[in-house]
Amino acid sequence: MQEWLNRIIFDYSSPLTRQGNEHKFGFRIHSPDVMPHSHWHGHIEINFLFNCSAEYLINGRKIYVPEGRMILFWASIPHQLTASFGDGYMVNIYIPLQAFQQWKFPSEFIGGLLRGEVLVADNAHPSDVELTQLWDKDLALKNDALTAQVVSEIRGRIRRMSVESYQSFGAGDKAGLKAGQKEQKNPVAGLSHIDSMLRYIADHYDQKITISDVATVTGLHPNYAMKLFHRVMKISIKQYINRLRLLHAQALLVDTEHGVLNIAIEAGFGSISRFYDIFQQELQMTPQQYRNKTQKILA
Incomplete structure (x- = not known):
């Protein structure tokens, strides 16, 4: 098993940075960090918000995510956490795109992500708190069999989201532009x-x-x-x-x-x-x- 990323390291010298390590899985539990700049990387990213909520800016569109919800997006789209509310914590999970594509989720679900949509689960599952804490403990042991089990359970959790109800925010459209704001070159173009x-x-x-x-x-x-x-x-x-x-x-x-x-x-x-x-x-x-x-x- 390859060593997992603990976090995506920001380069604040650039307002828009691609961080690399796209072939590695990653997992991190932390207090929400307000980001001064957008950044992007090649993973499929999962965020969980526990006892807190957050506001994101994703390709010029503001998205509010309530506490307890699971959010999923392709991190190649410029994204930034702009505000957090509450004293809770969040979980970041980074999945290599190559691995994600082999997991065979519904085509509409995968297609939306690859078109730049941001998916937010409608349901908050209390069991997610214990599940993500278990993943954190298992990964800390650096045991290959447990790590493989964590990957399998992450896959299963995404599959549950794909068959339950969720909201889809089209981060590639122009709805996020404020009145009078000039349209800039769309990073999602292509x-x-x-x-x-x-x-x-x-x-x-x-x-x-x-x-x-x-x-x-x-x-x-x-x-x-x-x-x-x-x-x-x-x-x-x-x-x-x-x-x-x-x-x-x-x-x-x-x-x-x-x-x-x-x-x-x-x-x-x-x-x-x-x-x-x-x-x-x-x-x-x-x-x-x-x-x-x-x-x-x-x-």
């Missing part, structure tokens, strides 16, 4: 193209696909599509495809007895040598070493 590319990659990463294939679904020139993807995702299309393939391969190594060659092919890698190169580059171990380590943990 997210519909990113959504199309991400969906195509999620459906075809285990096949032989090219950058031109990915760009075709947007109607954009491949060079422009590559630049747009990298600007928003801070990773190339090729790297993103390889990371999805790697996640698929990791799951097969743990959940099946398939041979490494078959796993490489099933996950979409063109050759066994390419699979080994990427696996060792990202995880600093061979596929068999990863399988042995994981099986030992789960034994």
Whole structure:
């Protein structure tokens, strides 16, 4: 298991910063911090507000979130906590987009997030307090099996939200502009193209696909599509495809007895040598070493 982020470190020298570490999960419990600037990063972000409420500015739109509610958004959209009310605390959870896409939530739910919508649960579940505290304790133990369980439970909690009622705030529209305020360049512009590319990659990463294939679904020139993807995702299309393939391969190594060659092919890698190169580059171990380590943990 990779080490989790404790927090997204702000760079206050810039009013709009992308923080990196988008491939890592993150978890933090803290008092709400009013942020002097917007920031953005590539995760799907969850916030819980316990015994407090907060006001956010997300792409120029003010959003008020009552206490106890779960809020979910794609953090590639510039966001800022501008005010908090009460003496409670909040929980931040950061989920790598690649992992989130493999969790197979309802298409309307995922599509809304990738179009820049902010989702706020209508229901406040008292059990969320105990659940998030349990996650905090489990993660502090740095036990791989418990960490995997936390990830599974986070996935389940999001799934519950996706099938219950929630409000959707279109952070990409102009409703957040005040009267007389000039419209600035929309940081969410192009997210519909990113959504199309991400969906195509999620459906075809285990096949032989090219950058031109990915760009075709947007109607954009491949060079422009590559630049747009990298600007928003801070990773190339090729790297993103390889990371999805790697996640698929990791799951097969743990959940099946398939041979490494078959796993490489099933996950979409063109050759066994390419699979080994990427696996060792990202995880600093061979596929068999990863399988042995994981099986030992789960034994």
